[in-house]
Amino acid sequence: MASTSISKAEKSYIQAGLLADPPLRADGRALSDFRTVSLETGIAPLANGSARLSIGKNPHDGSGGTEVLAAVKVEVENIDYAGGSGVEGGRVACTVTCSPAAYPHLRSEALDDLQYDMTTVLHETLSHSSLHPQNLAILRGKKSWLLNLDLVILADSGNAYDAIFMAAKAALWDTKVPRTRSVEYKAKKTGPTASVAVGGGGSMDVDEDTVSGFDTRQITHATDFELPDYWDEGEVLDGRHRWPVCITLNLVPPAHLLDATTSEEAAIPLRLLIMFSFESKESPSIQGMRMLGSGELTTAQLADLIKVGEKYAQEINSSLNVKLKDEDLRRNQKARERFAQR
Amino acid sequence: MASRLEILNEGGFRSDGRRQYELRGIDIDLSQQGHADGSAIITHGLTQVLVSVFGPREAKMRSHTIHDRANINVEVAIAAFSTGDRRKRSRGDKRILEFAATIKSTFEPVVQTNLYPRSQIDIFVQVLQQDGGLLQACINATTLALINAGIPMVDFVCAVTGGVHSTFPMLDLTLLEENDVPNVTIAVMPKTQRISMVTMETRLHVERFEEVFRLATDAGLVVHQEMKRAISPIEEQ
Numbered sequence: 363m364a365s366t367s368i369s370k371a372e373k374s375y376i377q378a379g380l381l382a383d384p385p386l387r388a389d390g391r392a393l394s395d396f397r398t399v400s401l402e403t404g405i406a407p408l409a410n411g412s413a414r415l416s417i418g419k420n421p422h423d424g425s426g427g428t429e430v431l432a433a434v435k436v437e438v439e440n441i442d443y444a445g446g447s448g449v450e451g452g453r454v455a456c457t458v459t460c461s462p463a464a465y466p467h468l469r470s471e472a473l474d475d476l477q478y479d480m481t482t483v484l485h486e487t488l489s490h491s492s493l494h495p496q497n498l499a500i501l502r503g504k505k506s507w508l509l510n511l512d513l514v515i516l517a518d519s520g521n522a523y524d525a526i527f528m529a530a531k532a533a534l535w536d537t538k539v540p541r542t543r544s545v546e547y548k549a550k551k552t553g554p555t556a557s558v559a560v561g562g563g564g565s566m567d568v569d570e571d572t573v574s575g576f577d578t579r580q581i582t583h584a585t586d587f588e589l590p591d592y593w594d595e596g597e598v599l600d601g602r603h604r605w606p607v608c609i610t611l612n613l614v615p616p617a618h619l620l621d622a623t624t625s626e627e628a629a630i631p632l633r634l635l636i637m638f639s640f641e642s643k644e645s646p647s648i649q650g651m652r653m654l655g656s657g658e659l660t661t662a663q664l665a666d667l668i669k670v671g672e673k674y675a676q677e678i679n680s681s682l683n684v685k686l687k688d689e690d691l692r693r694n695q696k697a698r699e700r701f702a703q704r
Numbered sequence: 705m706a707s708r709l710e711i712l713n714e715g716g717f718r719s720d721g722r723r724q725y726e727l728r729g730i731d732i733d734l735s736q737q738g739h740a741d742g743s744a745i746i747t748h749g750l751t752q753v754l755v756s757v758f759g760p761r762e763a764k765m766r767s768h769t770i771h772d773r774a775n776i777n778v779e780v781a782i783a784a785f786s787t788g789d790r791r792k793r794s795r796g797d798k799r800i801l802e803f804a805a806t807i808k809s810t811f812e813p814v815v816q817t818n819l820y821p822r823s824q825i826d827i828f829v830q831v832l833q834q835d836g837g838l839l840q841a842c843i844n845a846t847t848l849a850l851i852n853a854g855i856p857m858v859d860f861v862c863a864v865t866g867g868v869h870s871t872f873p874m875l876d877l878t879l880l881e882e883n884d885v886p887n888v889t890i891a892v893m894p895k896t897q898r899i900s901m902v903t904m905e906t907r908l909h910v911e912r913f914e915e916v917f918r919l920a921t922d923a924g925l926v927v928h929q930e931m932k933r934a935i936s937p938i939e940e941q
Contacts, residue, residue, distance in 0.1 A: 517738025
């Protein structure tokens, strides 16, 4: 876990502050207060979907804070032949890269370890079949979409896990998968076989065995696909309400802390990460859970933390959804204004 | 999907609508990024690079210190989503290491490292978007980030790419043009008009080289003006 080194005295000072009554934090926040979260989608025009999320960035000069860039790119994969690594119905692959600028005190090996850990947590959670979007298939048994989600952590002031899950959700929300249409190649019927089919002298018009253009049944022997509209960005990813949010509960028993800063993270050895998915308000599900650091919890404590974590995650999820809809509106508005001014 | 694009058409326009010697629009953002001592984001058209500078500070590894000057450490990361096709490049990629070494050798004579013996200056380059002129953007952003960090330098370092399409020289090439046309990247120090770095990976006729070289040097001075304009509000404060 990335942390600046912190003295024992400072550690105990922070912990004492959190266990006091009322609890005290260095920046004056309450235990369950988040720093300001700012989000912008569509920051990488070359990607199919992208977002930039920052927590706790100074509004005056843009310094500090935890900042994450996320971008989704889709590519076509072969399923069976030519050594293709595709899977029926498409697949999702996530990668997290930590910029050395975000962790200036870490050596490159430690940085690699950290980014591997974060990649694993994110990938294992998001690539699970319960969250799999249904519109990543192209041609059954032949081609499918591979959805690559890449995240870059540009700065870390604590609470990186929450930030990467929120940024991932935002980028996936913003993603548009190009619409495809299957194509079947048919050899032209010429020569003796054609004349036999016509039959008779030749003055009679006989219906040939051709497929009508109005036949909308699935072409089962499609061999390739095409993009019906090159300039169309595509359709949104299926099930984009399902993508989970992560809530990190930093544990100082009996209290717990949300959105810890770097020094708070260094002073608190044990954290619990819970990933909640809210497909509908009534049926939240836990998509993953991780306990990081050294420490122990009783099962009763764990149950309480899950309950309270769900409430926090619910709030984060609803504000995130509001902001994402807002961003969609803002970008469509801008596009419409530009078009109107032409 | 598009029909064959002309690098330079009869009207004198390039594929992105620019004239022969026209540079792409330069956008410079010097706001602070994270906890860096100095940072800069430069955008040349569609190429966007973020550079963060840390230092001079105590070296992470004692073995990397030099007794009489500062050690400059350059690390380059190229985002997988920076190009049209997604390509994941690991940190140890030879191309990237060469890139970083080029940037380091460009700045080693320029930064006054003798003022900070046994310390380290870290330059972290993050490529966000690529559309040609990558080395140019990285060098320009590094200059600005070093200035933003207050690290003393002998002069600015301004980089520009130049290329030749049949006999017509062009400046500030996009990715399309770079793939098609012999091109050279030069870095110039504007006060003395001395060249700090030249790289060329394509073949160019010797007679064409001098012309494009001079043009690129002049273009470097134009980039210098843009940089000065970007940092002057800071000086006024």
